[in-house]
Amino acid sequence: MNIILLGPPGAGKGTQAQRLFDRHGLRQLSTGDMLRAAVKAETPVGLQAKAVMAAGELVSDAIVSALIGDELDALGPGQGAIFDGYPRTAPQADALDAILAERGLRLDHVIELDVDEDALVERITGRFTCAACGKGYHDRFEQPVVAGTCDKCGGHDFKRRPDDNELTVRTRMAEYRAKTAPILPIYEARGIVSHIDGMAPIDTVTAAIEAIIAAG
Numbered sequence: 540m541n542i543i544l545l546g547p548p549g550a551g552k553g554t555q556a557q558r559l560f561d562r563h564g565l566r567q568l569s570t571g572d573m574l575r576a577a578v579k580a581e582t583p584v585g586l587q588a589k590a591v592m593a594a595g596e597l598v599s600d601a602i603v604s605a606l607i608g609d610e611l612d613a614l615g616p617g618q619g620a621i622f623d624g625y626p627r628t629a630p631q632a633d634a635l636d637a638i639l640a641e642r643g644l645r646l647d648h649v650i651e652l653d654v655d656e657d658a659l660v661e662r663i664t665g666r667f668t669c670a671a672c673g674k675g676y677h678d679r680f681e682q683p684v685v686a687g688t689c690d691k692c693g694g695h696d697f698k699r700r701p702d703d704n705e706l707t708v709r710t711r712m713a714e715y716r717a718k719t720a721p722i723l724p725i726y727e728a729r730g731i732v733s734h735i736d737g738m739a740p741i742d743t744v745t746a747a748i749e750a751i752i753a754a755g
């Protein structure tokens with residue numbers, strides 16, 4: 540099973556992808572995570588992407604599509620994927636069709652998380668993660684039980700994404716509206732799009748996604 544999770548930054552795609560991995564073994568393919576790893580490792584791709592990402596603009600279609608192809612090839616036999624943050628433009632949607640077809644794979648669902656942008660800005664600018672295990676937290680909505688200590692691994696170091704500031708978040712949302720939302724009709728024409736209220740509690744969103752998967 541292959542699923543695209545669509546929605547503006549902070550809609551909860553990463554959180555839901557993690558849950559789909561835990562429940563169904565579907566592998567999260569997040570181009571944002573791949574690019575952040577490349578930036579950290581200072582690879583040629585990372586060096587090229589760093590300033591673009593810091594500004595909240597989009598990295599080139601060719602770069603992200605190549606990353607996705609490589610990651611798909613690394614999946615186990617028969618293992619499904621959740622595309623998180625990809626495709627983000629019409630050329631990327633075309634590239635994904637070709638990448639899947641070359642490997643004899645197909646898309647089963649495109650799930651869009653509908654959200655309120657102003658509420659999202661608050662959601663995104665407050666988020667942080669444990670530097671050791673990656674568990675996510677939020678200044679207002681989910682602080683560690685013991686301040687300064689990760690609930691999951693006991694770590695004491697936390698980090699924030701450099702692009703999670705209000706100015707960059709607004710740019711990322713504008714990019715979503717201008718370039719990513721317009722790819723929905725491509726998938727609507729194939730009858731594989733579902734919409735979910737992304738402002739609902741996390742468990743409610745998960746249940747809605749499960750219902751879509753169960754319906755086949």
Ligand code: AMP
Binds near residue numbers: 571595597626627
């Ligand atoms: P994300 O973690 O998905 O919010 O992505 C963080 C940043 O990485 C974006 O603001 C873009 O600069 C870049 N990025 C991630 N995925 C893509 C993509 N599919 N196409 C272009 N740029 C991307």
